[in-house]
Amino acid sequence: MADSFPFRCLPNPRRGAPGIVVLPQGGFRRARADISAWPGYAPTALHALPGVAAEAGIAALHVKDESGRFGLGSFKALGGAYAVAGVLCAELARRGAALSATTADLFAGRYAADTRDITVACATDGNHGRSVAWGAQRFGAACAIFVHEGVSGGRIDAIARYGAAIHVVPGTYDDAVRAAAAEAERQGWFVVSDTSWPGYTEVPRDIMQGYRVMAEEALDQWPGPPPTHVFIQGGVGGVAAAVSVSVRTRLDPAPSLVVVEPERAACLLASAAAGGTPTPATGDLDTIMAGLACGEPSLIAWQELDRAAAAFLAVPDAAAVGAMRRLAREGIVSGESGAAGLAGLLLAAEDPAARTALALGPDSRVLVFSTEGATDPALYARLVGTAA
Ligand SMILES: Cc1ncc(COP(=O)(O)O)c(C=O)c1O
Secondary structure (H helix, E strand, O other), rough: OOOOOOOEEOOOOOOOOOOOOOOOHHHHHHHHHHOOOOOOOOOEEEEEEEHHHHHOOEEEEEEEEEEHHHHOOEEEHOHHHHHHHHHHHHHHHOOOOOOOHHHHHOOOOOOOOHHOEEEEEEOOOOOOHHHOOOOOOOOOOEEEEEEEEOOOOOHHHHHOOOOOEEEOOOOHEEEEHHHHHHHHHHHHHHHOOOOOOEEOOOHHHHHHHHHHHHHHHHHHHOOOOOOOEEEEEEOOOOOHHHHHHHHHHHHHOOOEEEEEEHHHHOOOHHHHOOOOOOOOOOOOOOOOOOHHOOOOOOHHHHHHHHHHEEEEEOOOHHHHHHHHHHHHHOOOOOOOOOOHHHHHHHHHHHHHHHHHHHOOOOOOOEEEEEEEEOHHHHHHHHHHHOOO
């Protein structure tokens, strides 16, 4: 039986068919063909957890384990690096250096003399910056990463290891997003942001198409009758929207998509509560779920989730730690943000009102995503009690 903690569950009052196609299939096909040809690409594992399913009173539970993705420790490797390649190829074409360079050309260092003068920049609370820095290094570009002062030293070191210049800025993730955009404007750098805003949607769209590779792999690997529910954690909403588009495209009826956020950074739940208007989180963003500590939804992600999500959950840090420990007992290493989706499922499964609201029952088959491994190993060891 899971520990119980106070949490919020908001069934989406606007649930229905989204009116905007935010992630067209053509873009996804290009992303999947590109990423699956990268050196070292392999689908990550989908694990069955029958013991946890029994405890939660559901028929089946599978977890997609992103700890091994490209050696970077999270699904974010699929998004940022893919978008860096797109930005570099477009800039090489604009400069007349290569009219149709490919990611394979970049991996081979064919245009290294040109890419070394191009700088990509982004804000991060860890995993996205690692992906962008890794991509920039692999493709021979310069990189500037903006982190807010709450990002742990372990996570900063992991980014700096890929040769990025690190800029620490006061405030939150959202302040770092603004600082990265402003400095990039001054310096002529290219912003590779995982969140979108009016007028800035193309790069985040590519990033989300990359994330869909994770969701589509999970659906390819899923055994037996399809999932009835998908629990996916939300920061700015990018990965939740990517998973949403993939499951809606592939499955009819679509499973219920439940978005799980930290209690102190629940901007997607706040937006649903505000009748679908993108709305900042009311919390102070002070959560151990560092990857989810985002105060403002991504514009294009919200255009999907506003109608497609079945419900929004806001969970406390202690529930994420409980889910990390539960996954560790199953032999799965999952970080604080990685375990949030399972934390949401375990809390909802224990709570009769939430079970009813989400139509969770003994026939439910649930897919959750462990979106990261121990991306801060020291913190993981402290929280779980064993080294990753
Ligand atoms: C491990 C992990 N899971 C989930 C997310 C949430 O992704 P998004 O911000 O696209 O909602 C993040 C974001 O950084 C993350 O690092």
